[in-house]
Amino acid sequence: MIRFEHVSKRYADGTTAVADLSFEVAEGELVTLVGPSGCGKTTTMKMVNRLIEPSSGQIFLDGEDIATIDPVQLRRRIGYVIQQVGLFPHKTVLENTATVPHLLGWQRGKAGERAAELLDLVGLDPSVYGDRYPDQLSGGQRQRVGVARALAADPPVLLMDEPFGAVDPVVREHLQNEFLRLQAQVRKTVLFVTHDIEEAVRLGDRIAVYGAGRIEQFDAPAAVLGSPATPYVADFVGADRGLKRLTVTPIEPGDLEQPPIVHLTDPLPKAAARLAAEGARWAVVLDDQDNLHGWIVADAAATASEGTVGEHARRMEAWLPVGSSLKRAFSTMLQHDAGWIAVLDGDRFLGVLTPAKLHEALRRSIDADAQDIARSDVELQTVADA
Numbered sequence: 001m002i003r004f005e006h007v008s009k010r011y012a013d014g015t016t017a018v019a020d021l022s023f024e025v026a027e028g029e030l031v032t033l034v035g036p037s038g039c040g041k042t043t044t045m046k047m048v049n050r051l052i053e054p055s056s057g058q059i060f061l062d063g064e065d066i067a068t069i070d071p072v073q074l075r076r077r078i079g080y081v082i083q084q085v086g087l088f089p090h091k092t093v094l095e096n097t098a099t100v101p102h103l104l105g106w107q108r109g110k111a112g113e114r115a116a117e118l119l120d121l122v123g124l125d126p127s128v129y130g131d132r133y134p135d136q137l138s139g140g141q142r143q144r145v146g147v148a149r150a151l152a153a154d155p156p157v158l159l160m161d162e163p164f165g166a167v168d169p170v171v172r173e174h175l176q177n178e179f180l181r182l183q184a185q186v187r188k189t190v191l192f193v194t195h196d197i198e199e200a201v202r203l204g205d206r207i208a209v210y211g212a213g214r215i216e217q218f219d220a221p222a223a224v225l226g227s228p229a230t231p232y233v234a235d236f237v238g239a240d241r242g243l244k245r246l247t248v249t250p251i252e253p254g255d256l257e258q259p260p261i262v263h264l265t266d267p268l269p270k271a272a273a274r275l276a277a278e279g280a281r282w283a284v285v286l287d288d289q290d291n292l293h294g295w296i297v298a299d300a301a302a303t304a305s306e307g308t309v310g311e312h313a314r315r316m317e318a319w320l321p322v323g324s325s326l327k328r329a330f331s332t333m334l335q336h337d338a339g340w341i342a343v344l345d346g347d348r349f350l351g352v353l354t355p356a357k358l359h360e361a362l363r364r365s366i367d368a369d370a371q372d373i374a375r376s377d378v379e380l381q382t383v384a385d386a
Ligand SMILES: Nc1ncnc2c1ncn2[C@@H]1O[C@H](COP(=O)(O)OP(=O)(O)OP(=O)(O)O)[C@@H](O)[C@H]1O
Pocket: 011, 012, 013, 015, 016, 017, 035, 036, 037, 038, 039, 040, 041, 042, 043, 044, 195
């Protein structure tokens, strides 16, 4: 969808911002460009919508050399979101969102409808926020309007330059998650600039790690974290790779423990006997449809001689869908101050993740990586020997 072929940019003062870049972003793929300040990320991005012209090389959009496309026409095919958002202060949120459809000459009503639809999509109720002005919004809400505006004319490509850079870490994580959900729906081809490796790992289908003016590694997040291509990447990714692996390692059914299970309608003595027989201190409580309700502790079950489990069960709020990252599991545990969390497949209870199991899963993931690295070393050695 977007292809760079030997692209370089030298500014008038002699600064080489990027040199000989070649890479490709597939349709519907989200590629993050990550690297320290001044390494050429923004220059790369601005060459795609021709805010900056390359000194040499070619960039193709859907097979077409963008140098041959009129810049105004080109920019209509490309949504652009920047950190400063750049909303018009004297226009309402709805008018701001409808900017591009207006420029494209859409009927007023149609443009307004589209803008409202987009605001809804980014989680802003148009009936609440549509008539507000940008200074009546929080920083996070302004960023959402920026994303809605970039998507309004339904461009196939989205360029995002540190779009969540100016908000605090909690709002940032929120916006990242919302954006991932949104991207799963709209499947745009996205180039996303960030200097934050965590953000790059969380959002990117693939990551381009920039050194000074060049890409040091272009790979899937797990590969960048697990087998950095150069010492520079290893250094940039950081020494705490184990922690970062939390982000890319999913909870798998095999990671889960199976505690005793009782049902809401079970008589208490029966549940108590079950717990005693298994030597368990607590059991998971399911409802009649086998959906998660909560848990019951052995003491509560043993001291009451009548009634049902439902009368003594506690609700369980700490749960996650299977496949969620270990990082989410960890933060859910902390947030609920829970010693374990329930893992579900849809509504179906699969088992529980405990801190010990979480640690095991993390170890497994790091070890698998180490083996991968060892294997690729061996392969390189074999090639060198041949
Ligand atoms: N108009 C310009 N004239 C001269 N040099 C420039 C110009 N714009 C950028 N540069 C230089 O080109 C290099 C790459 O800049 P660029 O903005 O692409 O980096 P970046 O990776 O996006 O950095 P940051 O994360 O700080 O935004 C830097 O050394 C910068 O100083």
